[in-house]
Amino acid sequence: MTDIIRTEALKKSYANGKPVLDGIDIRIGAGERIALIGSNGAGKSTLLKCLIGHTPFCSGEVATLGETFRASPNKTQLQRIRQRVGFVFQNHGLVRRQSVLTNVVHGKLGLSDGWGAWHQAIVRQEIREQAMEALAQVKLTAKANSRADELSGGQAQRVAIARALIRKPALMIADEPAASLDPTAGREVMEVFSDLVRMQGITLVFTTHDMDHAVNFADRVIALKGGRVCFDLPASEVRRNEVDGVFHA
Amino acid sequence: MSSMHDRLLPGRVRSVPAATFAILVALAALFIVSVGQVSPSPSQLVGGLPRMYGLLERMMPPSIETGFLTRVMWRTVETLQIAFVGTVFGVLLSLPIAWFASRTLTPFGPLRHVFKMLISLFRTVPDMVWALIFVASIGLGPVAGTMTILIDTIGFCGRFFAEAIEDSDKQPQEALFTSGASRFSVLTGAVIPDIMPSMINTSQFALEKAVRSSVVLGLVGAGGIGQELKVAFDLFQYKNASTIILVIFVLVLAMEAVTDRLRAKAQ
Ligand SMILES: Nc1ncnc2c1ncn2[C@@H]1O[C@H](COP(=O)(O)OP(=O)(O)OP(=O)(O)O)[C@@H](O)[C@H]1O
Numbered sequence A: 001m002t003d004i005i006r007t008e009a010l011k012k013s014y015a016n017g018k019p020v021l022d023g024i025d026i027r028i029g030a031g032e033r034i035a036l037i038g039s040n041g042a043g044k045s046t047l048l049k050c051l052i053g054h055t056p057f058c059s060g061e062v063a064t065l066g067e068t069f070r071a072s073p074n075k076t077q078l079q080r081i082r083q084r085v086g087f088v089f090q091n092h093g094l095v096r097r098q099s100v101l102t103n104v105v106h107g108k109l110g111l112s113d114g115w116g117a118w119h120q121a122i123v124r125q126e127i128r129e130q131a132m133e134a135l136a137q138v139k140l141t142a143k144a145n146s147r148a149d150e151l152s153g154g155q156a157q158r159v160a161i162a163r164a165l166i167r168k169p170a171l172m173i174a175d176e177p178a179a180s181l182d183p184t185a186g187r188e189v190m191e192v193f194s195d196l197v198r199m200q201g202i203t204l205v206f207t208t209h210d211m212d213h214a215v216n217f218a219d220r221v222i223a224l225k226g227g228r229v230c231f232d233l234p235a236s237e238v239r240r241n242e243v244d245g246v247f248h249a
Numbered sequence B: 001m002s003s004m005h006d007r008l009l010p011g012r013v014r015s016v017p018a019a020t021f022a023i024l025v026a027l028a029a030l031f032i033v034s035v036g037q038v039s040p041s042p043s044q045l046v047g048g049l050p051r052m053y054g055l056l057e058r059m060m061p062p063s064i065e066t067g068f069l070t071r072v073m074w075r076t077v078e079t080l081q082i083a084f085v086g087t088v089f090g091v092l093l094s095l096p097i098a099w100f101a102s103r104t105l106t107p108f109g110p111l112r113h114v115f116k117m118l119i120s121l122f123r124t125v126p127d128m129v130w131a132l133i134f135v136a137s138i139g140l141g142p143v144a145g146t147m148t149i150l151i152d153t154i155g156f157c158g159r160f161f162a163e164a165i166e167d168s169d170k171q172p173q174e175a176l177f178t179s180g181a182s183r184f185s186v187l188t189g190a191v192i193p194d195i196m197p198s199m200i201n202t203s204q205f206a207l208e209k210a211v212r213s214s215v216v217l218g219l220v221g222a223g224g225i226g227q228e229l230k231v232a233f234d235l236f237q238y239k240n241a242s243t244i245i246l247v248i249f250v251l252v253l254a255m256e257a258v259t260d261r262l263r264a265k266a267q
């Protein structure tokens, strides 16, 4: 099994001193779905940023999608990583006054075939069709013409997923994708998300505070505590007392 | 007992720091000296009022001679053309300049201040001065007027567009930057759609402003109805002048009525 992500003795602290990540060693294989858990400030978001080269780390080594770097990737590496990664955040980050279709087309921006992906009306027909396909995958074709600010939170997040899917990423990075949704919408989004990545063989790394999501929608759960990996277990083997250990002193 | 309260009683006037007091005295002195130099003396007022009345009398009734009215009509059309063309080009040029000047999206780093200063220069130098400059460089006529409106519009829209770009919704911008989109792509894909309503509003104000100033640009020879007004005063044709003043009055009122309607609709 090839590693999509590998870190060795990854250490990171911000300017104010105290280490946030204090020697992280993880390996993530192709097609795995990983839930990253840990209390507020445990360093989950920071770890995601280090993996994709969005924040420099202090020591250790990271290899993402075959690009190996220390501290931070060089420009070419960063460009190569970005080309093959899809991102989803807690806030959907859709352009409110634009149609759903245009927002999905935006996913092509920054890719070599993304010319004109500012708006669905000017982009190549092929990309418009890919966008509809991505919308079909998140079950939102009916909303293609709606404005993004007319959507519910759950629908908006699914559009954000479609925007990431149209990139045909090898790796999907999602930072608390369900955190601002109600329980039903959150579950729905996670279901759509994890089914899609499994069917398409995309590697998924997502953070969550919801243990149900971690156990149900990931193959493996990695817990961070005090800057280290507290446990790294198949989802089916995660037990209550271990989870309690992550969140209590 | 009462003497203790007396000590706590605040004075009627709060004491003023010495520096503030000095500035107040200086301002008062400056005012008195200036009044003597620039305000009308009683004899000027007494002598001027009858002459003002005489002028008004010579302006009445406004001229309605057909040849003159036709000329005024074409000059009015020219005024609106200057305002319209100048505003459209000004708005179009404002966009890239505002982008280059914006703190959040400029491709030029600290050099963005050059564009900010350019916008400030365009805004702070009065339109009549720009008109003089363009009349001197490209010659008398409406082209100088159009250039003046264009520059004035960049000064106005450039500033507000840049602020709108800086204040626009950051989340979609971050989402697109994260996946490697260029600044230009983020501007076109996320920022412009977001600030479109405020841009339309600003442009409408720019057009209003342009009509107002294109009316008087002719006074320095930059085309439009103002040119006709200057001719009328220069040749002592006061009845023509009053017609033109009435036309200007109606023109600006009509424009305000139209733009108010548009704004009400946009709400
Ligand atoms: N840009 C930054 N500059 C300085 N300190 C930061 C920065 N970002 C995060 N931190 C600090 O690093 C620590 C880890 O933050 P991080 O956001 O990675 O945690 P998290 O596990 O994602 O938390 P949450 O569950 O609240 O999202 C926190 O103590 C935070 O204050």
Ligand SMILES: [Mg+2]
Pocket: A044, A045, A046, A175
């Ligand atoms: Mg976080």
